[in-house]
Amino acid sequence: MNKAMKWFDDRLPIFSFLDKQLANKPAPKNLNYMWSFGSLAGVCLMLQIITGVFLAMHYKADVNLAFDSIQHISRDVTWGWLIRNMHMVGASFFFIVVYVHIFRGLYYGSYKAPREVLWWMGILILFLMMATAFIGYVLPWGQMSYWGATVITNLLSVVPVVGKSIVVWLWGGYNVGDPTLNRFFALHYLLPFIICAVVFLHLWALWTSKSNNPKGIDLKKQTDWIPFHPYYTIKDIFSLGVFLIPFTFMVFYLPDYLGHTDNYIPADPMKTPPHIVPEWYFLPFYAILRAIPHKLLGVIAMVSSIAIMFVLPWLDSSKVRSANYRPIFRQMFWLFLINVFVLGWVGANPPEGQFVVIGRVCTVLYFLFFLSLPLVSKYEKTKPLPTSL
Amino acid sequence: MKKILTALTLSVLAATAAQASEGHIELKKSDWSFTGPRAHWDTMQILRGYEVATQVCISCHSFKYFSHRNLTTAGFTEDQAKALAGKMDMDVNQKLLSGLTAEDSKETYGLVVPDLSVMAKARHGGPDYIYSILTGYEEAPAGVDVGNGNYNKYFPGHVIAMPAPLSDGQVTYSDGTEATLEQMAHDVATFIAFISEPERVERQQMGVYVLIYLVIFTALAYVLKCAIWRDIKKKS
Numbered sequence: 001m002n003k004a005m006k007w008f009d010d011r012l013p014i015f016s017f018l019d020k021q022l023a024n025k026p027a028p029k030n031l032n033y034m035w036s037f038g039s040l041a042g043v044c045l046m047l048q049i050i051t052g053v054f055l056a057m058h059y060k061a062d063v064n065l066a067f068d069s070i071q072h073i074s075r076d077v078t079w080g081w082l083i084r085n086m087h088m089v090g091a092s093f094f095f096i097v098v099y100v101h102i103f104r105g106l107y108y109g110s111y112k113a114p115r116e117v118l119w120w121m122g123i124l125i126l127f128l129m130m131a132t133a134f135i136g137y138v139l140p141w142g143q144m145s146y147w148g149a150t151v152i153t154n155l156l157s158v159v160p161v162v163g164k165s166i167v168v169w170l171w172g173g174y175n176v177g178d179p180t181l182n183r184f185f186a187l188h189y190l191l192p193f194i195i196c197a198v199v200f201l202h203l204w205a206l207w208t209s210k211s212n213n214p215k216g217i218d219l220k221k222q223t224d225w226i227p228f229h230p231y232y233t234i235k236d237i238f239s240l241g242v243f244l245i246p247f248t249f250m251v252f253y254l255p256d257y258l259g260h261t262d263n264y265i266p267a268d269p270m271k272t273p274p275h276i277v278p279e280w281y282f283l284p285f286y287a288i289l290r291a292i293p294h295k296l297l298g299v300i301a302m303v304s305s306i307a308i309m310f311v312l313p314w315l316d317s318s319k320v321r322s323a324n325y326r327p328i329f330r331q332m333f334w335l336f337l338i339n340v341f342v343l344g345w346v347g348a349n350p351p352e353g354q355f356v357v358i359g360r361v362c363t364v365l366y367f368l369f370f371l372s373l374p375l376v377s378k379y380e381k382t383k384p385l386p387t388s389l
Numbered sequence: 390m391k392k393i394l395t396a397l398t399l400s401v402l403a404a405t406a407a408q409a410s411e412g413h414i415e416l417k418k419s420d421w422s423f424t425g426p427r428a429h430w431d432t433m434q435i436l437r438g439y440e441v442a443t444q445v446c447i448s449c450h451s452f453k454y455f456s457h458r459n460l461t462t463a464g465f466t467e468d469q470a471k472a473l474a475g476k477m478d479m480d481v482n483q484k485l486l487s488g489l490t491a492e493d494s495k496e497t498y499g500l501v502v503p504d505l506s507v508m509a510k511a512r513h514g515g516p517d518y519i520y521s522i523l524t525g526y527e528e529a530p531a532g533v534d535v536g537n538g539n540y541n542k543y544f545p546g547h548v549i550a551m552p553a554p555l556s557d558g559q560v561t562y563s564d565g566t567e568a569t570l571e572q573m574a575h576d577v578a579t580f581i582a583f584i585s586e587p588e589r590v591e592r593q594q595m596g597v598y599v600l601i602y603l604v605i606f607t608a609l610a611y612v613l614k615c616a617i618w619r620d621i622k623k624k625s
Contacts, residue, residue: 252599
């Protein structure tokens with residue numbers, strides 16, 4: 001540190017903080033590429049915020065102007081099409097990255113002591129991301145924006161007694177309209193910064209409890225640790241390159257592939273689209289919602305399907321973290337992953353015939369995974385753990 | 390690893406099955422100048438498509454995101470764009486709007502005729518969809534009641550409010566091309582694809598350079614990663 005930096009650091013120790021928490025932070029030396037998805041998620045968040053701020057400079061949150069302003073961005077704003085495509089594709093890739101990050105945590109037992117609060121902050125971020133993404137999809141004010149918003153906000157009307165009032169309060173009227181769009185824009189701008197704050201708590205918890213590792217053991221030996229920089233900075237930069245190639249491909253060649261063509265039709269409250277489908281990243285949860293014939297129970301099941309992860313550290317009482325040493329849990333994990341894909345497929349299809357049956361079976365299996373963990377962790381015979389790397 | 394592969398295969402299968410089960414109609418596929426590795430806007434074809442749009446479509450459909458100045462993106466000079474606008478008694482920056490108002494449209498056709506300026510993005514299949522619809526009018530099969538509508542092989546549900554808009558020789562092309570139904574449909578679909586995303590060709594050309602840059606960047610990062618990690622790998 002040179003003299004000027006030291007002078008500053010004595011008064012506001014940003015440099016020593018960065019040095020201690022990022023550069024010289026000890027990290028387990030055996031982290032595999034699955035551990036890159038944490039920093040990738042951070043990059044995605046930054047990308048969404050930066051592109052989003054520029055989009056907000058040209059967007060108009062008014063039901064008569066919103067659709068046109070999106071076309072204005074794509075056609076007339078310098079590099080507007082690029083910024084918009086990055087934001088659109090970026091949202092999808094953010095979810096891909098975060099889902100991989102969560103499944104990595106699940107596989108290697110990163111939710112277990114002493115990382116329960118770290119895990120909680122992650123689930124909280126997922127909830128906030130879902131809210132932000134859902135609200136953001138309303139802003140272009142296409143057919144899917146309007147009808148998606150109508151269907152999903154209507155879910156809250158099932159809350160006993162006050163449900164209807166909550167929906168009217170949320171809409172700012174008796175249907176999704178101009179006040180709704182306006183407040184959704186305000187919230188879509190606000191929530192990412194709340195996510196940033198929770199990300200900081202997530203990192204703080206990480207610095208306190210340190211990274212888990214593929215073996216899932218507590219590392220006692222000094223030689224099991226290496227400094228984060230340069231080892232993991234360069235590894236994460238390489239991972240970022242690998243991530244950016246498919247991302248860029250989508251931005252330049254298939255920007256609308258993950259969206260819905262109906263959203264290029266301006267919102268029309270008089271005309272319901274034949275299928276109202278949420279964005280792909282909500283499909284498994286949408287399938288759970290529709291699997292249950294009772295509206296209130298369906299909403300409860302959908303919310304619980306994510307909220308149940310808050311109690312996961314106590315459902316799974318096995319002292320062994322990594323699935324590599326847990327033969328039964330390992331099988332369950334892969335079946336659970338496949339089950340989530342099947343749920344996504346069911347969610348993309350109209351709720352008729354075979355899809356109803358498959359959706360219900362998969363919903364039961366989804367919750368069975370979590371609810372069987374207390375028994376599994378009690379009776380599972382785990383493999384012997386190594387004592388160091 | 391095997392299980393990851395199984396999971397992936399399953400999800401791909403699921404995705405294909407999802408598409409198949411939607412009961413969608415197989416569209417006619419055509420070759421477009423603006424797709425593939427040598428994507429470009431074919432200026433003459435866009436001019437012909439513009440002629441179909443301004444001689445036929447415009448009587449009912451608006452193109453509200455299109456002004457003649459946009460033609461410069463497709464390789465027209467500013468003077469050419471101005472000349473074409475002049476022929477329509479329009480300013481080069483003016484929106485291309487139909488004379489049919491929403492009220493009249495509702496009265497005549499029972500619905501508001503859609504604007505065409507993002508049509509290539511607003512339907513599955515994009516330009517293939519437009520091309521298929523325009524060439525897909527047929528006599529309704531026996532037993533199918535179309536009411537006040539018309540039968541179209543490619544329209545979802547087959548009953549479309551729009552009467553067949555194009556027939557052989559309907560347009561007089563300024564370049565002397567014979568105005569067959571197929572020709573006009575293909576030209577106007579190209580024009581609509583162009584005005585739906587004027588940046589499309591630029592986007593596809595630029596993508597190549599960005600991807601090449603990223604591949605080099607990633608390769609260098611990998612080499613550097615291996616160099617930095619060498620001592621750690623040796624020890625373990």
